[in-house]
Amino acid sequence: MDSGSKQAHALLEVTGLTKSFLGQRALDDVDFTLRSGEIHALLGENGAGKSTLIKAVTGVVQRDAGIVRLDGAGIMPRNAEEAVKAGIATVYQEVNLLPNLTVAENLYLGRQPTRFGLVRDGQMRRAAASLLRGFGLSIDVGIPLGEYSVAVQHLVAIARAVDLSARVLILDEPTASLDAHEVEILFGIMRQLAGRGIGIIFVTHFLDQVYAVSDRITVLRNGRLVGERETSALPRLDLVHMMLGRELSEVTADREQRIVDDSGAPYASFRGFGKRRYVAPFDLDLRRGQVVALAGLLGSGRTETARIVFGAERADSGTAEVAGKGVHITSPREAIRLGFGYCPEERKTEGIVAELSVRENIVLAVQARRGWSRPLSRREQDEISGHFIKLLDIRPADPERPIGLLSGGNQQKVLLARWLATKPGLLILDEPTRGIDVGAHAEIIRLIRQLCADGLALLVISSEIEEVAVYADEVVVLRDRAHVTTLSGDAINVPAVLSTIAAETPHVA
């Protein structure tokens, strides 16, 4: 159903797009229209069909039925390269450029200016520099791309895509690893590109960003089109309703009143703990039944704090005590022996072992602690994994499925299960809700509260300040790799945390 008045001309028109994988409908008769000069948010929970839509349009997978028109002419790209030639460029969440090549080489890979078959390096660099200046980016293009931040890498990827004469730019979760400031820069560039008449499809999980930047929203659910709306005419609650098909019991609703009992001895306590050039020495007390949240911008030292507490990096100053006894945390193994668990932010590279089954992933930490010579019997493994699959509602409830085939939210639950199986005293969760669909968000938060009530000490890192404000007993604000302030009890609310983070903006350029 075309609800939009056709004020701008339709740049990309998709009608009746259908795609099945092994008999399962991933996309079912989906229509989608992108007008030139608009930023169009494509939303839906994990598995709604967003990425299949993108892949079918860009020829990464072949569609079963449906028509894709670009500027009125039907196109049928057979691979991403043909899509780029047609004018549709895609930038994925994981930047797929080559970190070991220079920025300039990345920008012009496959189309370097040459003379007599030799690459004209100088010319390429000058072109690269001027291209990036157009994006407000003044960096040395002769340095390997991998030495720049993820944000810069993203901008380079976008610059390359746009420079390949793109008229349609697809951004798949471009902001997932950017901090607030970098997101603003990206949005500025998106608006600038839209102003030039480029149509932008923007896939994201962050509703705030949808409202901040998009003109129009298309929502998919279970492979079907739910609807297309103008962003300004769609209240947030209605949007969530479209995505979930049910009222989300607003996670931000109530901050329950809990009496914070600081009198008891902390479960784990750190004094002057730190590592040079990594994170400044900090004091931290973690109590059973309490959630301590670390808040701050990306790179402020949140993850660094978690890693040093867990022994993934070795502290070079300070002391640590667990249950009143002095300890040396020299490795993750040691931390696990002390009853710590850590769900890292980089779920794919540091969390899951993708090709092992859900069962093997769940029992991995328990098995590692028992040592290689005392294997868990198959029955014990089945019991443990079965228990947690049921407890955490992991789907599909098939312990033998390779974990790589599960959705992000379910992978996160498996990682939680891995640590819960070790019966930990302290659980460190680094961005537990990142890259997870909205429905699973609420579930993970409910779990955090439950674990806390069960008497676990929790250290949570999250960029979702609204969520943090709901469940945290204490919020430690970090800036420039140092712990700056601690808010506790009633002092925790979104404006207070945000203003503390934003206060005294770091004057390091």
Next chain:
Amino acid sequence: MPFRLPKQGAPQILAFLAILLADRLVSPQFFDLRLQDGRLFGSLVDVFNRGAPVALLSLGMVLVIATRGIDLSVGAVMAIAGAVAASLVDTHSVPLALGAALGVGVLCGLWNGFLVAVLRIQPIVATLILMVAGRGIAQLITEGRIVTFTSPQLAWFGNGSILGIPAPVAITLGMLLLTLFLVRGSALGVLIEATGANARASELAGIGTWAVTIAAYVWCGLCSSVAGVIAAADILGADANNAGLWLELDAILAVVIGGTSLFGGRFSVILAVLGALIIQAMNTGILLSGYRPELNLVVKAVVVIAVLLLQSPRLAGLGHWFNRNRTI
């Protein structure tokens, strides 16, 4: 027990059977067995007997490859172990000579493991060191000569038999069972798979990844030294220049034919040994057929391509695509 093809190893089993069948076609007596001096003889027995060294190597190699590593030094370790056993056996006791040979294998494995797991040198470079140096060490031990020995006990490892089964085959079978017991009877197998598939995640899950890695290289060194002893016993002497030469490549090939990815992770010990037998069955077949042995290399390549194609996920996807077109 009804016979059914296991889901995982079907391509390898079918390939092995097909090659045996082809061998039977070029040599009608291929499946003939005869008992002589209490030991089985025949072309089929030869396949197992001649395949024993590479099968032994593949037992260790499969673990190393599963950790996302590779061990190029196995052939050189064979030469060292053979040299040690041959040069000690006539002056010292047989157990001491054997113990020294196997001990040297373990030491070589420790060295490789140390370079890879502790110093974090890329496996292919780290083991290249011993591949080159190891043969030199073996030549130093033998002082550049072929050291012969007379000990019948040591010779038994090459020519003896247990219950009619040639000693190399029996030893390989024993090592196979030992390896299976070691990796699947304990948790070592899954820890190796986790380490190979995602070392960072494994470390954060509390796995001592460096210990796991070293264990794999040590086992590989031990298996290589057993293979070295067999190779020396077979010719009643240690030839430092040729013992185990290029066998590291056959061992890697055997592991790959067995379906274990060079990117680490899931592995199958049994299928790796089957891979080694596939290679040997081809060798034997070509020798029996009377073609020039040089042809062996070409045929080997063809079979490798065939097995790998059967395992290729792309090809499976293609099959699905064909089916889809048919059903619509």
